[in-house]
């Protein structure tokens with residue numbers, strides 16, 4: 001039986017469920033069922049079925065162009081797949097009411113995407129305002145998050161250009177976590193950072209995950225990053241699931257995968 005046989009759902013890691021025998025339940029915060037997607041005539045994702053375990057960090061690994069970012073954008077509803085279904089906490093995405101679902105899903109990208117005309121406070125607090133949270137509650141949460149990632153509070157009134165790349169990335173992380181989303185999608189968030197800054201943010205992320213466990217899907221092509229941060233992983237190759245596994249198997253998979261001709 002091929003591992004990427006679309007009749008099977010890969011439950012990360014390495015447990016396979018036959019949907020007809022064990023209907024998927026809401027125990028999985030994010031489920032992908034037979035996802036297929038094309039850009040123009042090129043197929044980017046083929047029959048991807050996955051169920052992501054709750055409160056774990058799952059790395060989505062694969063070479064450039066393997067479809068990792070497309071998969072993440074399908075999960076947060078930015079892209080509607082040509083075929084298949086995405087379920088968030090057991091419910092299929094309602095594309096007519098995407099905003100409500102987005103409040104449950106934080107999204108962090110490499111380019112950070114802080115608004116240049118807003119202060120760091122205003123950037124981090126933005127979703128709180130949109131969700132009509134009381135100002136004092138938002139302020140408290142912003143300060144709590146900044147403390148968690150060790151971003152000095154004196155940066156609150158600064159503009160993004162006045163912060164370093166690593167500080168901006170931490171502010172982006174705070175913004176994504178403001179509403180305590182149970183699911184956090186991260187698309188190569190640390191790729192542009194230097195080694196030391198990256199490692200210091202890894203430490204903060206591990207600490208945050210201990211105090212506020214959430215389901216994190218981390219797109220990366222960095223096996224070392226996956227080894228440090230991830231509990232589980234999915235390896236994509238040409239838009240298909242090559243394999244899935246847990247932390248203990250990342251190193252061997254990396255060796256097998258990267259030493260191939």
Ligand SMILES: Nc1ncnc2c1ncn2[C@@H]1O[C@H](COP(=O)(O)OP(=O)(O)OP(=O)(O)O)[C@@H](O)[C@H]1O
Pocket residue numbers: 039040044062063064065066067068069070071221
């Ligand atoms: N909007 C688009 N229109 C057409 N093709 C696209 C679009 N977005 C991505 N692609 C193509 O789809 C393929 C998969 O892209 P995707 O960004 O999902 O891969 P990736 O694994 O995240 O790559 P990378 O690691 O380089 O970011 C690539 O060949 C890319 O050129």
